Amino acid sequence: MTTEAPSEFTNLETLPTAELLAGMNRLDQTVPQAVARALPQIGALVEATVARLQAGGRLFYIGAGTSGRLGVVDASECPPTFGVPAGLVVGIMAGGDGAIRQAVEGAEDNATQAWVDLQAHNVSAKDVLVGLAASGRTPYVIGGLTAARAAGLATGCIVCNAGSGVAAAAEFPVEVVTGPEFITGSTRLKAGTAQKLALNMLTTATFIRLGRVKGNKMVDMQLSNEKLVERGQRMLMDELGIGQPEAAALLARHGSVRAALGALGKA
Structure with a gap:
């Protein structure tokens, strides 16, 4: 996995703040380029999502750690931004809602729990499931996608390594290959940024296609403040x-x- 490859930076603890920030910034500038290479895959996932939501389905995210939290954030922002019902986009974390704030040890290693979590929402073949896993190997996500695909759901994913098990389990995989992190293996950095960008694209393009924007204005936004x-x-x-x-x-x-x-x- 390239996300686990050694950082090109060494002796980080000896570097002054300015060099730490400059190094991170230089790597961060490669993320939009990685997302650009995945635009055809993101487009295919958008089209599948639009079709299912037009037919009365919903969009679900499953993930663990940073990836899972990003899904919860994206789902929670759709109702105020686009005026859609709260249950139309749902983010599910390995380990439950408590894992949003504090890690639940071993939750991501349970390959059967995601489908159990999804069944609590009465998912059906009308729905879309997107698995989020920077590594592309999270058992919780692979198991959920495999079960969902067998049940007829449209399945997609957003991963940051090529040729992963998560991508193989999804019908519409999105592989944003971001490479080694500033701190070796810390995928909350570049990989997390890439996933956030891809999620922005997925729901924004989907709800524009579904008529939730007029011109360039959020005419259905909730007037909550x-x-x-x-x-x-x-x-x-x-x-x-x-x-x-x-x-x-x-x-x-x-x-x-x-x-x-x-x-x-x-x-």
Whole structure:
């Protein structure tokens, strides 16, 4: 696994802060290039996800450690950003929700638990499962993908090594090969960044395709704080050519930018 290959940097403990940061930054600049090479694979996974969600399915993530936490973050950000129901995108961690904050020893080595965790959500062949594993060898993820694929779910993955067991278990694998880390084997660094970028692409492109963005605006976002209310008002002001008081009144009356535009025949 290239993610476990020795770092090109040595004697890190002897380096001044400026050199540590410069070295990390130099390696981080290679991550978008690795993601770019995987764009065709990401595109195939987006198309599969759009098709399943259009047919009434849901998107699930499974993973352990940093990879699992990134899936939980991405899933939790979809409702406020795109106004979708909370259960449409679901992140599941090896070891349960407690593992989001504190590692659960050995949880990722259980090859049967992921399918048990998924069955608690009544998954079906309408759904999509994406396994997240920087190493590409996590038993929890391989077992979950294998069982899900046998049950008819669309399966994808985001891994950071080529030719992995996780990729072999998925119908739509995404391999973002990021190479050795700054600290040998610390995949919360480049690999984690690459997975975050790929997840951003997956859900953003999917929900744009599903009509959750108008132009370049998040017209279905949840108005859950003052910043977002002000953003919604600016959207209406720009779209309708009106002032802030009128935009504020429209937003308060209709509850979302899309609903306000729709009431005026502009959605």
